[in-house]
Amino acid sequence: MTNPAEPSAPQPAAPDAAAAGGGRSANQGRRVAARNRAALIAAAREVFAEQGLNAPLSAVARRAGVGQGSLYRHFADRVSLASAVLDENVRHIERAAAGPDADLPRVLGVVTWHLTRSTAFVDLLRVRGDGAEAQALSGRVRTVLARCQPAGTRLTADDLMLAVAMVSGAVAGPTLAERERIALRAWQLLGARVGPVRPWEAADDA
Amino acid sequence: MTNPAEPSAPQPAAPDAAAAGGGRSANQGRRVAARNRAALIAAAREVFAEQGLNAPLSAVARRAGVGQGSLYRHFADRVSLASAVLDENVRHIERAAAGPDADLPRVLGVVTWHLTRSTAFVDLLRVRGDGAEAQALSGRVRTVLARCQPAGTRLTADDLMLAVAMVSGAVAGPTLAERERIALRAWQLLGARVGPVRPWEAADDA
Amino acid sequence: MTNPAEPSAPQPAAPDAAAAGGGRSANQGRRVAARNRAALIAAAREVFAEQGLNAPLSAVARRAGVGQGSLYRHFADRVSLASAVLDENVRHIERAAAGPDADLPRVLGVVTWHLTRSTAFVDLLRVRGDGAEAQALSGRVRTVLARCQPAGTRLTADDLMLAVAMVSGAVAGPTLAERERIALRAWQLLGARVGPVRPWEAADDA
Amino acid sequence: MTNPAEPSAPQPAAPDAAAAGGGRSANQGRRVAARNRAALIAAAREVFAEQGLNAPLSAVARRAGVGQGSLYRHFADRVSLASAVLDENVRHIERAAAGPDADLPRVLGVVTWHLTRSTAFVDLLRVRGDGAEAQALSGRVRTVLARCQPAGTRLTADDLMLAVAMVSGAVAGPTLAERERIALRAWQLLGARVGPVRPWEAADDA
């Protein structure tokens, strides 16, 4: 998984018993509903990270170990699935900014953590105005950044978002280490200080 | 056309000398071959700019006024067609750097012109190591930039390419003017001076 | 509703006594069972009239405010649901024929009323021998018509049913008025006298 | 085949040689284009006659022994395929009306022949205003009938079309003989004289 983000990553609902039978795999009733939803989001996070936001939804369903129909029941369309995936990323950033000793470098570190883990998140912050949901999500990031900015700075909130987009655009590479290295060098070229690169949870360890 | 780039844009090869023959358009030998190739590149530039690099190749062939089979004769796969499209962009940049009074700002201006005109070019410079062709093309840009750099600068060639990628990543927006505005502000955040934004040809007018 | 047919149309079984319980709507025993069955028939009448007999059964369940499973508990398959819907239409015709001053024109008027209101009823009388249920229902109509026929007529019961099928086949059109106009002209071409077009209930008003 | 209508019924393009290989069946080049188109129409005539106009198009392609893509190349959508099928029926009727000794009964005989052979044709004449193509086709039938009508008749062209729709609606039954018997009795109930039931070609035999 590219971006677990949740301590208790839900297990795919698939390789259960009862699959040994011939025909259709057992209908496990509504007990698995919540588990399926989580598995779909987790699978979508992986698939979108690997293949981009246009990846086949059938691949998401397959990786989640869930029928196609269940995917469509939980998420009416591709956008609502993507939103669910990205919503988690944004929530983490908001949580990071809500901490007691939150400042801009610390938040940028969290942003960078997500940028280097999720291609989908990169796409979110790079592409502007691509549907109401995407705007809402990137707007939340913008709000967080604007609030963290020290008084008397020369940069507008738009400038901050532009800087994030610039780093987003630059972040590419086959390995995670490579992506982090590039991201940090990019922030350096922009003259920005960046705190430790981590999701919010890890902040406890600091 | 989003990125004409060539003063003499080749005409689609279609309803042309076929008036001579009866039913089917005559096979006109290697004369049409060159014309078809050019028409395919021109069509691909438009289609890729409008629909992205995953646009259906059938749309390219249709717009070029050329059969599907001819497209595959000239370009074995999607990548080689894209390379041919982007090769023109890179050649323009090389030409700009070969001029008598070429310096880094002037070349960056040309780079910016292409970034704001061609979505495909943005993708080229943003995604690293995506196949040998793409690497060769971005390598040529790297060479050009390295050569233009004034002696005694603190930035490596990698840094320059990274900066270009950062601007590439930030460039988005519905209108051309918007894309140019964003690109220039991005360079500004990087502390770079940028010459006039133009393709090489226009440099004569300066 | 295109064909209410019942003065006391049953209400959807949905947001009802559930206010008493906490989360899930309470299982209210066999009281709701009857109400659900009626709601399903009413919903099916509407949906089948609007979208034809192949309308998704999920749409019927949704409009009835009832779970999918309940639909299948009450009606084993699509045919048995359709039969339940059409049974009401046939009962109305039988009731019309049971009245004190019932004669053929009067019954044909009632038949026409249903033909012009319910696409499903048109299908019933047009398609012959399509399953035992359909045959039973159209057989009842046949019986009614045969009984109403004046002695010494030249038409057999089969002829009467054929005439009804002919009118059924011709009845089409976007508006109710249009359908009635066509139906009456069709009867005229057949040389049949037709009483007032109305469901049985309205006969009291005459 | 339910409605051959053409003396030289095209053979399905399918069970050719070269199918013995493992993977994809051979691409037979553009030679088979015309044959495929004819096979598609023939297959559609059968499938539409058996399953109605909403039959799966994949079934048509399969029966024609043709790939799905070829179907879509020849016919952009379901309507254009259906039109191609029904166009033949209408052309036969027009040809029948163009003969030297054409009169209304003779044309009605031909109409009846098609009604009893093609469910799709029944649908065409029964459903009004279902798209421009359908209206055009039924309009042509209307024109033919109007022209054949003897001077001084009491029936309008609309009445004639209504009568045809009535017979269309009544025609149903498992066997061809049954359908013909019903159709002829239906015309009798309408008081219409009907010539021999046959497609135009057979008129030579008379």
Added chain:
DNA sequence: GATGAATGAGCATTCATTCAT
């Protein structure tokens, strides 16, 4: 007995690729 979620087969449609002419 109600509920609502799970499941996957099925259909429409697109498109990369091959190939006879």
Added chain:
DNA sequence: AATGAATGAATGCTCATTCAT
């Protein structure tokens, strides 16, 4: 060397049906 048609795998989406709760 161009052409344009053939092919079927792949994908999106729907819906009938089953089943644990």
